[in-house]
Amino acid sequence: MSRRRRHGLELAAGCTVAIAALFLGTGIPAVADPGEPSPRPRREVPPEMLASMQRDLGLTADEARARISNEYRAGAAEPGLRKTLGGAYAGAWVSGNTAELTVATTDAEQSATITAGGAKAAVVKHSLNALTEAKRALDSAAAERPPTAEAASAWYVDVKTNSVVVQSARPDEAAAFVAASGADRQVVRVVESPERPGPLYDLRGGEAYYINGAARCSIGFSVAQGDRNGFVTAGHCGDPGDTTTGSNRVAQGTFQGSSFPGNDYAWVSANADWAPRPWVVGPEGSDVTVDGSQEAPVGSSVCRSGSTTGWHCGTIQQHDTSVQYPQGTVSGVTRTNVCAEPGDSGGAFISGSEAQGVTSGGSGNCTVGGTTYYQPVNPVLTAYGLTLTTG
Incomplete structure (x- = not known):
């Protein structure tokens, strides 16, 4: 736990004003403004976060720890600095390892x-209040008459450049948007950018997707193939080249591979709007985390998630079953006493936290019970060189 001490800095006017001092990399802790609540004790940084910082930011373990510590101190210092500088305050940021x-x-x-407070000073033209006022003018204009995504894909206060940045693929249209907003044009600058932000949707096992805008199946498990993400599902749901939309009817992906009959597996690559998650939709919409794909032995409990009937459980009856469908024989599937209904096809079978397979077919329903077969997931991963997304 870090220790903190308090002191004041005497200003030329003779009054004593408390300011948050920051001493980076020296082991001397920051001090908080007595007018502000004391910062909460800092928790130990999880090892997983340190490892990710080393990987993604190119840091050593010691650099990652120091950076986290200094960022925490900077966050604790900022309220006092803002209060002390008043209307002249123009923002704060951290930089470097x-x-x-x-x-x-x-x-x-x-x-x-x-x-004197331990930070670097930057003298700039516009205060943070001026930047924020210009940003609000853009927000108000967009609320009344939204610009196209090409005219303005995003706008934000950039304290490092002391400006409000408008990202645009069409700078001329962006300039017109800025002019119509009434924002101070000396504060706003347009930056040409091809960026087209969009919402990210989760890929979760058991959720519905639609094939070519019509038939419905269910997602099995999130997977990756190199830098492409997507999900595995049943082969009878679609053929290579078929397109998919999500349960929200938003464009989702394309079937990359499919095998049926013989096997009953497929994989769909998703577009950038869809984020792979290591989850299966569980009871009452909860997330059940997938940790691996170790095959469960006969007699094991197993649960299925599908977009028609939701979450149902039973036991594994037999592995390596061959079943005769009207379209032909499918071999190597697993037989269970879990119920399922049309539309559940492709959905996830999971035992504990281990992925087992994707729903293939069966008989009966979830009113009277039935028999359901699943295509084991490991052969699907091997067939297409996929990596299961795990928690």
């Missing part, structure tokens, strides 16, 4: 106060 704090001000005379 050591997360060094920079504080911006429109008043050059405040630079000494900032550096």
Whole structure:
């Protein structure tokens, strides 16, 4: 647990004003503004987060720990600095592997106060209040008359450049949007960008998807093939090239491979709007996390998630079953006493937290009970060189 001490910095005017001091990389803790609540004790950083920072930010383990610590201190310091600098405050940010704090001000005379507090000072033209006012003008204009995504895909206060940035694929249209908003044009700058943001939807086992806008099946498990993400499902649900939409009818992906009869498996690559999740839709819409795909032995409990009947459980009766469908023989499937109904096809079978397979077919229903077969998942992963998304 970090320790904190308090002290004040005496200003030229003779009054004593408390300011949050930041000493980066020295082991000296930050001090909080006595007018602000004391920061909460900092929890230990999970090892998984440190490992991810090392991987994605190119840091050593010690650098990752130091950065987290300094970022925490910077966050604790910022409220005091903002309060002390008042209307001249123009934002704050950290940079570099050591997360060094920079504080911006429109008043050059405040630079000494900032550096005395352990941060770097940046003297800029526009206050944060001025930037925020311009951003609000853009927000109001967009609420009344939304720009196209090509004209303005995003806009934001950028304290590092002391401006409000408007991203646009068509700068001329963006300039017209800015002019119509009434925002201070000296504060706003347009940056050409091809970015087209869109909402991200989750891929979860058991949820519905539609094939070519018509027939419905269920997602099995999220998977990856190289830099492509998607999901596995039943082969009888679609052929290579068929397109899919999600349960929300938003464009989702394309069948990349499919085998039926003989086997009953397929995989769909999803577009960038869909995020693979290591989850299966469980009871009452809860998320059941997938940890692996270890095959469960005969007699094991197993549960199925599908878009028609939801979550149902039973036991594994036999592995390596051959079943005769009207379209032909499917071999190597597993027989269970779990019920299922049309539309559940392709949905996830899971035992504990281990993925077992995707729903193939069967008989009966969830009113009287029945027999359901699933295509084991491991042969699907092997056939297409897929990696299961796990938690």
